[in-house]
Amino acid sequence: MLRHSQMLKSHLIRRNGLVLNRLKFSRSLGSSVREKFLSIKESSNGKIPSNVYSELLNHENIKNGEELEIVDEIINFAKSDSNITSSNKIELHNLILKNLLKFDQSLSMIHQRAIRELNGSVDIDSMVEIIKYNSGRVESSWEIFENYITKINPNAIKNEDLLTSVLTKLVYGDSSEIEDGYQINEHKLLKSIAILQNLEQQPKDLKLQLLQKCLEMEKFDLINIIGIDSLELIHELNPNTSQFVKLWSIWNPETFDKSQIDENLDRINKLVMKLSEEQAFNFELDNESKTQFESISTKFPSLSIKSSTTKSEPQLTNQLFDQLVKILENSKILTNPESRYTPLRLSILKAYGINKLDHKKALYLYHEFISLDKQNVDKIMSTMVIISSYLSISQNDLNQLIIAETLLPQPMTINSLRALILGYSSFDLSKSLEIFNNNIAQSNKTPNDQGVSLAGLLTETLVLANLSQQDREFAYLIHDGAIMNNILETETSKNRIKAIFKRYGEILGEEDDIKIKNLLKQEVLNAIKAL
Template sequence: MSVLRRCFVTSRRVLNVADSPAAKTLASVLEHRCFNPLRHQLPSNIEIKNAYELSDSITKIINTVSDEEASAIHNKLIEELSRFEYGISQIHAKKLLEMGKPLSNKSVLEIVRNNPGRVSTSWELLLKYGAALSSVPDELLVSALDNILNSINGKEKEERVHNLSSIAQIITLLNNIEDKKCVGRESVEKLVAVMLEADATCALPLVLQQDDFPLEPFQQHIDVLTYYQTYVLSQFCPFEYLKKDERLLYHTVEVLGQEKAISLTEQEQEVADELSTHLANIANEIPSYWTIKTITSEASETATEFLKLFECIQADALDQKNFELAKKLLRIFGTFRDNTKISLELYHSYLLSYPKNATDLMFETFLALAYQGFRTSNKTLLKYAEVFIPQDIGQTMLAKVFRALILVNSRFDIDKSLNIYNDNIESLSKENDHGTNLSPSALVTEALILAYLSRNELDFARVIFDGCAREKTISGLTAIKRIKSYFALYGEAVENGRVEETMTHEILKLLRNL
């Protein structure tokens, strides 16, 4: 204790310390024992005004000590003064290089941490100075990660290459951090947000962890989440988190339920290719003891993830408390997933939970059976479906029932489809809905035209269109454009020799989304 006190007294005797907190901090640097070999050479009138002056004063007399002693001093100056004046770190790092002496772990950390990025990036500094270290501490990797993350700005095209290169560097750093908890939550959330915006979806599995899952970026980007981003969310986000955000839960249920296989978008695939190139280049730069992971861009089947999600929903009885969720599940199992058994089981279960919503439940079951009747060419299923047609329903649901009956019957007897149309069209309103700009009569007419096109009866489909347009059964630009798009689709199918396949696919799609 007495030795430490003598050193302190000596330091105070030779320094004229300014009153500012920064100056006092600088003065305390000289109290370290590595400066003992220089104490007797320090002039008695040193006035510490800034870090540069302190560094300069030491540099002028450091050549009088051994290389080992000088090495310790240079490292100490880097460790303590870099945060005040970053240029000091470069001065003393250069001196160490000239001496053939290594930087300490903390010196490298301070160089990377305080790097303003004007000359070299934090990644470049890490490779330059960190490569000589026998191991790179987590604190250093985290510091580099945060600096690189903060350098990512903007979404303009010219910034994309820099951003993707930075993402590849961050992924590599994250992969080599042993204790992932060292990475701050804010950093993880910002990184995930950057990756979502950059369509770097393929690399999300390398970043996400179930512990302390970063849900907020997905909530903020829900309106633009791609199917694959939603699929990755379902893989890693604990259900306890997901169920707290009803909108995100609905979205995830719809995507996983409706899409049997999910692939990257064209943009996501392009980004995946670029990231793979960046990671391959990084593999040639990093120290041999670092590890690097590869990314995958293969399509993914959703059946397993959807069933896991469904089981979680049922375990919490969420579908017994939320009718909109119940309806989504009925539609998914009845049409998108082709599982009539589960669909009927849910129908009976939901009747008990939602007795006031029996009409909606009956319609969903009618649609599921009718859909499967069309898909499998099973007329018996259509007869079963008709049993579930609800009574005393409004124009919107009535139009949906007639559209389904017309389309499904066209599979077996197109004349019956026409009879259904003729018997009911006068009961439907011709007034366009303010939201969709479509009327019930126009939608049912559209279904009849599509039914005839599916049977290769183009001429009669045109007769229907012309007559209904003249009689104002269909009116408005929206309705006319929709029907014309079916004629165009039919024309392309004829050219490709795939009329039945194309029109069947279109009918199934329309039925699924009624």
């Protein structure tokens, strides 16, 4: 019985030598792939189980590029192995595409062709790598993607990795395009947005790149589709003030943390003034973009853009302003006496008084702020003088100037003096000159960091006041006197005065006298508003 058992065991060993060789392969982790392959070949009689080929090609030494030279030998042996089906061979070619294109991109064409000859298809994971390492010299990555989805594997359109792979190439370009200085065009931008909007997990770097490109092109309709979801994202885009206002309008938050306000006080400060101006933003897609998105969704229904994002009701800035003020009120910042919030309080004061022409609300806030922020009473009073001076001209109301004079801080600030000089220009130029003469002697003539002195600022203000009433001759006398008295010494101060005279000349070029008068009035209002 024992002898029969030993004979049976010996027979099984000979018959299942491949199994033992496979076990030997699995245990001999220290050997090279070549050694293992040669050992298996010697005992295989030309037939190796398909899973052994897969294990060989999945070996760490091949996947890390150390033994790539053995890959062709393994594949060639598998081709002649009658034990390997076409399906097995397709699987092996896909394995190479998945693992080895990062070392040799030329393998892509070779093994894709081999798969086609076997009447097979590239699997999704392989296609991800094909697109990832495609140079773009023969076909662009988008063309490869389009062909794969439309002719080979339509269901792959829902694969996140595949979509991310082609999106990356659309955003950053194929390697051959990068060599030529790739810049994403609007057509590729729309394709990218269509893909991005259909990803469950949107890669932050790709989203940011697309937003930056849209911002560069001033395509806020496309930014509206991508979406803005945080102040941090807006900060990363580094927009100018005008762009910041539109990005905020797209985001349109109902609330955000006080810490976020603290970190962005300067931007919020500017936002208050901009949103208080009467205007409307329309972020609806233009017809050309609509047509292109429709073309993409016709070819790839899964990449359609939700209709709710392609249409947009005009955003009214006064509504956004009211909402922002509510956010600030809820954050308790406006009732916080710390001086770092003073600029924000002053902006809200000017927003109501100048942009919204709501003197009653401005006066109410003035009393609230002056009681709260005792360290900055002079700034708050000066701001109210600016508001009253502005309203005196915009509403042709001399009483506002009388109110302004009662609010003058002591000592008087340069901006409150300038506001009064400009305010009186519409009613009594001699009063503007009187204010100037009473204060010019004690005004500092030393230029600040911007190259302008306080005396220089008063001078350019009086020049503008006289030009607004078309008294160019006296304006030049003021200018010449300032030069003679060394008030306008720096190039900056001289250029600022020149710019005022230049703008005056441009306005006088208009043929309509009423239009000239209105434009000169607007110049004065703009100057007061800028104080």
